[in-house]
Each structure stands twice: as structure tokens, then as C-alpha cells.
Amino acid sequence: MTHAVFNQAPPLTGHDVSADPALVEGVRREGADWALGELRALGTLAGSARAQEWGRLANEHPPVLRTHDRYGGRIDEVEFHPAWHELMGVAVEHGLHxxxxxxxxxxxxxxxxxxxxxxxxxxxxxxxxxxxxxxxVAALRHSPALASVWEPLLTSRAYDPGLRPPAAKRGVLAGMAMTEKQGGSDVRANTTRAEPLGDGTYALTGHKWFNSAPMCDAFLVLAQAPGGLSCFLLPRVLPDGTRNAMRLMRLKDKLGNRSNASAEVEYEGAVAHLVGEEGRGVRTIIEMVNMTRLDCVIGSAAGMRYGVTQAVHHARHRSAFGARLADQPLMRNVLADLVLESEAATALMIRLAGATDKAIRGVRGEGALRRTALAAAKYWVCKRAPAHAAESLECLGGNGYVEDSQMPRLFRESPLNGIWEGSGNVAALDLLRSITREPDTLDAFFHEVELAKGADPRLDAAVRAARDLLADTATLEHRARQVAERLALVLQGSLLVRHSPHALADAFCASRLTSDRGLAFGGLPPGADLTAIIDRAAVTTA
Known part of the structure; x- marks a missing residue:
């Protein structure tokens, strides 16, 4: 018996990842119940050992930059492991793009x-x-002629990798290049030049510090045109089959996100098409940024769900000190607290997706709500992800600290969404801009929050306190992070009070909307229904 392996949690495979009550209930609530069949099919694949192996292999074998061919010709290609292409193929086939x-x-x-x-x-x-x-697509629609050419390829469900002219492909993918080494989030400091060529196109010359996904077919790029900072669509391959003058200098060696390529690039007169008007580049590309910010929230919520699912699974199969971990009071407090954070993130994420959907269709007030709520959520949900990942990992003890568990990969990934598309300060200041320059956005926010008015006195008090935070305009910028946090929390509280089981809503209001708890997970008050909360994260395996 000294060499027998026992008291170890079995691999968490053979389950439906979409069997998440908060997610399914939100999908129904926001009018997408027609998609639940496809969601279940994707969730079943996501929970399979085969798909999980793709994820492992894609990270174990990161992309490799090939700048030249064997003859010395410049090719600037990124080579990926086959597992990456399997993941991409499923994503495109299921319309995640x-x-x-x-x-x-x-x-x-x-x-x-x-x-x-x-x-x-x-x-x-x-x-x-x-x-x-x-x-x-949101940005390209500022130039209908360009959109008419590219949109059918961008929306195709055919994954067609490789560098070829767009017209020769069944589907294409798009990346982005805004950041320069001297400017970071201050894109107005960009120095990349765009010179008109006389045929309606421009020649771009300059450098980008971060080019996201350089293997894509086209990129939205910011550059200084004669009329000021402007947005451009830069194709990777020109219609005649020649490679555009976009040079991949190196791939970034990142903390996480290892399976994906991010590059430094230089443009040497690269051909690009103006999107929108000259001098209105930020206003044009912000349409794209708002969509990717939504995905930052979704990605952080997904990471939280993965982490707590793994933690609960481990605790239900692991025993210590004479009892299962999942039956021990302090561990139950930690697990339940992790579930609360995950459920609140998911509820907020799905409401933002609903607001996006309705705003695109012209439903009144939804765009204004999204403007404020998205900025607050981008700040808070993404800020909570690293702490949540660390605590989920710790629930597995030493097992969580080794690569085989995949929890280190989750932990390394967790800070990214807080940085991508504007770090915490950028998101918090963007929130202030929306509520000071567009008062209707704040009205829409509080209208949404107060749909739960009278349901929980702690929530009502927190809403009043949030309004009071906004009253002192002289110090508002100094307190921007505090404002973003409180607005995100009252919106999460309102959503849970209205839509989640009472046990979750009650524990959330008691632990997030009052001031008498510690900052660490595992501080839920006595009397919280921990069993009902933890059960929300339990999964059934085949």
C-alpha cells in the first residue's frame, strides 16, 4: 500500500462545461435560449479529454516566428502546433468570432x-x-465599402489559416495594432505615419510595440495621417499575392497567454485603407475596443468559473484530517466565496452581452447602460480575476502549484484581461468620462440597479452610498478606482438579488456590500447557506 495512489481527485473530464446555472439562466433571460442546444454541444466538447489535451499542447508548444525562408527571403510567418488549429477551428465553426x-x-x-x-x-x-x-466588424462599418468586401469573410464559419490574398480564402481573421513603445495607452502619442498614395490607399511607416495575433489576415492600425490620428485596415497579403510590408521583429515572451502570438512589428510603406475619417481614429477604433473590452470581462468570468469548478471538484474528492475537504467548515467558506465571485461575474457578463445585443438593435437605453456598466465591469471583474485564480489554485494545495493541474496556466493568464484594452486606471478614468460627459449613461445605470430597489436593505444602502461617492466632483479622479468598484458591486448585487437563488444573493449582499468583512476569500458571515452556494459550481462527469 505504500506505493498505491489514492486520495487524489480524478481528472475533471467528461462533463458539460456549459452546465453552469448562472450562464444558462442568463442566456434564457437575455433572449438567446434558442442557442442552448449548440451551447450544450460546445460545452460537452469543452469538457472532453480530447479538447483539454488540445489546450495543454497549445501551451506546451508555443508559436514560433519564422522571419525568412531557406533562401533568405523575408516571409514573416508564425508557426503553430496542430492543437492550436484544432482550437481555432472549433471556435470559428461555432461562430465565436x-x-x-x-x-x-x-x-x-x-x-x-x-x-x-x-x-x-x-x-x-x-x-x-x-x-x-x-x-x-464594428469598426469597419464606419467605411461601408470596405465592410462590404471584408465582412462576409470575417463572419464566415470557415477557419482557413495561412497567408494568401483574402479573395482566395474561405474565411479571414483580424488583429489589432495600436500600442507603440513610447505611448502605451496614450495612443495620441503614436508616431507611425500614414501617407496618401493617390489611389485611395495609404503607405504606413513606423513601429508597433504590441501587434495582437500577427498571423491574422488583416489588422486595424492607428497612424498619423495628414488630418491627424486615423484608423486603417492593413491587409497581410495584397491582392496580387505579395506580402505587405509588415515585418515581424520578434514575438513577445509573455507571462501567460503562451499559446497566442503577440509581436513587435515594423511597417516599411505597408499599404493600408482608411477606416472612417482622417483625424477620427480613436473614435473609429473605440467601437472595436468596446467589443474587446466586453470579451475581457467574459474571459475573466470564464477563468473564474474554471477555477472554482476545479476547486470544488478537488475538495469533493480529497480528504484531510479525517474528513473530505468539501465538508470542512473553513474550506466550505472559501469555496462558497469563490462561487459567489464567479456567479456575480457571470451575471454581469451576460447582462453586458444582452445590453450590447439590444444596443446594436436600437433598443432605447441599452447603449447608455452599456457605456457605464462596461467600463466598471472591465475594471472590477478583471481586477478580481488574479485573486480568484490564486485562491482557487490554493484550494488544490501543492497539487494546484504543479503544471499537470493546469492551475498555474490559469494563474498566469489571469492578469491579462486587466491589462488588455486599457489597464485598471484607464478603465476607471473611462468610467468617469462617461458619467461626467454623458449624464444619460449614469441615469441608465442607476435605473438598471434600482430595478431591485426594496428587495434587500443592504443593496439599497449600497446604492445610496454609491450615489454619495459621485457627489464630490473635486476629488473624483483621485477616487476613480473606488467609484468603479462600488458601481460594479451594486450592479452585481442588483443582478443577483433579481435573478439568482436567495442563498447567493443574500451572501453577496452580506459580504460585498457591507464594510465588516476582510478582503480575503473565505470571509462569508455565519448563517450563509454554503451548501446551496457550492452546489452551483458542482459538475457531473460521465
Missing amino acids: ATPWASPRPGAHVARAAKFHVWSQVEAGHGCPISMTYAS
Whole structure:
């Protein structure tokens, strides 16, 4: 018996990742119940050992840059492991990229968000090109002629990798290049030049510090045109089959997101097409940024769900000190607290997807709500992800600290969404801009929150306190993070009070909307229904 392996949790495979009550209830609530069949099919694949192996292999074998061919010719290609292409093929086939834009059906963007949430739990890195392809359509619609050419390819459910002219492909993917080494989030400091060529196109010359997913077919790029900072579509391959003058200098060696390629690039007169008007680049590309910010929230919520699912599974199969971990009071407190954070993130994510869907269809007030709620959620949900990942990992003890558990991969990935598309300060300041320059956005926010008015006195008090936070305009920028946190929490509280089981809503209001708890997970008050909460994260395996 000294060498027998026992008291170890079995691998968590053979389950439906979409069997998440908060997710399914939200999909129904936001009018996308018609997609539940496809969501279950994707969730079953996501829970399979085969898909999980794809995720492992894609991270074990990161992309490799090939700058030249054997003869010394410049090719600037990125080589991926076959597992990456399997993940991408499933994502595109199931429409996780841009297909909602091709469908006017109510709930299309909600269905896509739910599927992105489920499939991201297999492997997060490949979500980058999927997310940017989704977001690129919103920006391209500023130039209808360009959109008419590219949108059918961007929305195609055919994954067709490789560098060829767009007209020769069944489907294409889009990336983005905004950040430069001297500017970071301050894109108005960009120095990349765009010079008109006289035929309606421009020649771009300059450098980008981060080019997301350089293997894509086209990129939205910011550059300084004669009329000011402008947005451009830069194809990777020109119609005649020649490679555009976009040079991949190196791939970034990142903390996480290892399966995905991010590059430094230089443009040497690369041909690009103006999107929108000259001088209005930020206003044009912000349409794309808002969509990718939504995916930052979805991705963080997905990571939380994955982490707590693994933690609960481990605790239900592991014993210590004479009892299962899941039956021990302090561990139960920690698990339940992790479930609360996950459920609140999922509820907020799906409401934002619903607001996006309705705003695109012109439903009054939804765009204004999304403007404020998305900024607050981008700040808070993404900020909570690393702490949640660390605590989920710790629930597995030493087993969680080794690579075989995949929890280190989750932990390394967890800070990314807080940085991508504007770090915490950028998101918090964006929230302030919305509520000071567009008062209707704050009105829409509190209208949504107060749909739960009178249901829980702690929530009502927290809403009043949030309003008071906004009263002192002189110090508002100094307190921007505090404002973003409180607005996100009251919106999460309102959603849980209205839509989640009483046990969850009650524990959330007691632990997140009052001031007498510690900052660490595992601080739920006595009397919280821990069993009902933890059961929300339990999964059934085949």
C-alpha cells in the first residue's frame, strides 16, 4: 500500500462545461435560449479529454516566428502546433468570432458571449484573434465599402489559416495594432505615419510595440495621417499575392497567454485603407475596443468559473484530517466565496452581452447602460480575476502549484484581461468620462440597479452610498478606482438579488456590500447557506 495512489481527485473530464446555472439562466433571460442546444454541444466538447489535451499542447508548444525562408527571403510567418488549429477551428465553426454580425436574430451576441465563455475555459490564448475578429466588424462599418468586401469573410464559419490574398480564402481573421513603445495607452502619442498614395490607399511607416495575433489576415492600425490620428485596415497579403510590408521583429515572451502570438512589428510603406475619417481614429477604433473590452470581462468570468469548478471538484474528492475537504467548515467558506465571485461575474457578463445585443438593435437605453456598466465591469471583474485564480489554485494545495493541474496556466493568464484594452486606471478614468460627459449613461445605470430597489436593505444602502461617492466632483479622479468598484458591486448585487437563488444573493449582499468583512476569500458571515452556494459550481462527469 505504500506505493498505491489514492486520495487524489480524478481528472475533471467528461462533463458539460456549459452546465453552469448562472450562464444558462442568463442566456434564457437575455433572449438567446434558442442557442442552448449548440451551447450544450460546445460545452460537452469543452469538457472532453480530447479538447483539454488540445489546450495543454497549445501551451506546451508555443508559436514560433519564422522571419525568412531557406533562401533568405523575408516571409514573416508564425508557426503553430496542430492543437492550436484544432482550437481555432472549433471556435470559428461555432461562430465565436464575427458571425453574430451576419445575423439580426435577437440574442445573437448573447449566444456568442456564452459560447466564448464556455470555450475559453478550454484554453484562453486562442480567444485573442477570435475576439478581435468579432470586434473588427464594428469598426469597419464606419467605411461601408470596405465592410462590404471584408465582412462576409470575417463572419464566415470557415477557419482557413495561412497567408494568401483574402479573395482566395474561405474565411479571414483580424488583429489589432495600436500600442507603440513610447505611448502605451496614450495612443495620441503614436508616431507611425500614414501617407496618401493617390489611389485611395495609404503607405504606413513606423513601429508597433504590441501587434495582437500577427498571423491574422488583416489588422486595424492607428497612424498619423495628414488630418491627424486615423484608423486603417492593413491587409497581410495584397491582392496580387505579395506580402505587405509588415515585418515581424520578434514575438513577445509573455507571462501567460503562451499559446497566442503577440509581436513587435515594423511597417516599411505597408499599404493600408482608411477606416472612417482622417483625424477620427480613436473614435473609429473605440467601437472595436468596446467589443474587446466586453470579451475581457467574459474571459475573466470564464477563468473564474474554471477555477472554482476545479476547486470544488478537488475538495469533493480529497480528504484531510479525517474528513473530505468539501465538508470542512473553513474550506466550505472559501469555496462558497469563490462561487459567489464567479456567479456575480457571470451575471454581469451576460447582462453586458444582452445590453450590447439590444444596443446594436436600437433598443432605447441599452447603449447608455452599456457605456457605464462596461467600463466598471472591465475594471472590477478583471481586477478580481488574479485573486480568484490564486485562491482557487490554493484550494488544490501543492497539487494546484504543479503544471499537470493546469492551475498555474490559469494563474498566469489571469492578469491579462486587466491589462488588455486599457489597464485598471484607464478603465476607471473611462468610467468617469462617461458619467461626467454623458449624464444619460449614469441615469441608465442607476435605473438598471434600482430595478431591485426594496428587495434587500443592504443593496439599497449600497446604492445610496454609491450615489454619495459621485457627489464630490473635486476629488473624483483621485477616487476613480473606488467609484468603479462600488458601481460594479451594486450592479452585481442588483443582478443577483433579481435573478439568482436567495442563498447567493443574500451572501453577496452580506459580504460585498457591507464594510465588516476582510478582503480575503473565505470571509462569508455565519448563517450563509454554503451548501446551496457550492452546489452551483458542482459538475457531473460521465
